[in-house]
Amino acid sequence: MVQAGAARTAGDPDFTGRALETIEETGRAALEDLERVLLVLRETGQPAGARPALDEAGRLLDSARSSGARVDAEVTGPLERVPGPVSREAYRMLQEGLTNVLRHAGPVRIGVRIAVEEARLRLEVRNPLPAQTPVTGTGVGSGLRGIRERAALLGGEARAGRDGDQWLLHVDLPLR
Known part of the structure; x- marks a missing residue:
């Protein structure tokens, strides 16, 4: 103006x-x-309140385990403190992260960390890099881009990429 x-x-x-x-x-x-x-x-035909939230993350972890992955999960802090929109979007980000691991690395060991802190929610999905696949982070799918966009819409950030000999998805969201 x-x-x-x-x-x-x-x-x-x-x-x-x-x-x-x-x-x-x-x-x-x-x-x-x-x-x-x-x-x-x-993106979904369900009303927001009917979509799964982070307190249902166990279902995602069990699903990854049933696909053959060895999932080590650490959850700290009260999930019930996470506001509904943040919790639902974090669930979707975790779902996409686990799906990406299984799609690109197969049934490997997956480390998941969900930490509810004073003013932030931190989510990490970590897995060993596949031996034969070059890691560029620029696949043709929209999964990582969608995670970044969701995080940005919530005032947070998401990054993904090589971390030593592992692939790391790290999401940091404000609890507002």
Whole structure:
């Protein structure tokens, strides 16, 4: 808005052109952000309260175990303190993380850490790197990108990549 007002009063065609370009870029970026939010909201046909939350993570861990993975899980802090939206999205991120391990590394040892701290939820999924597969973190799927987008929408961050001889997915979300 400020740039539009300045462009209107500037009387300088070059300045006005640059201001309009910036306004256009900002508008497009805002529209892309809105589309991402709407995609996350539309992703399931279930009402938010009916979707699984982090307190049901045991089901995901059992499912990974039934696929042959050896899952070591550590949960610290009160899961009931995690607000509903954060808990539901963290469940989905854990689900995607476990699915990625099984898809790319097979039934290996998986370390899962869920820590509810004073103001943060930290989630980690760790597994050994497959021997033959180059690790680039830029697969064609949308799993990691979706995790990063979900984390960003909640005001947090997610990163994934090589950590020594392991692959690590680390998610850090605010409890608000």
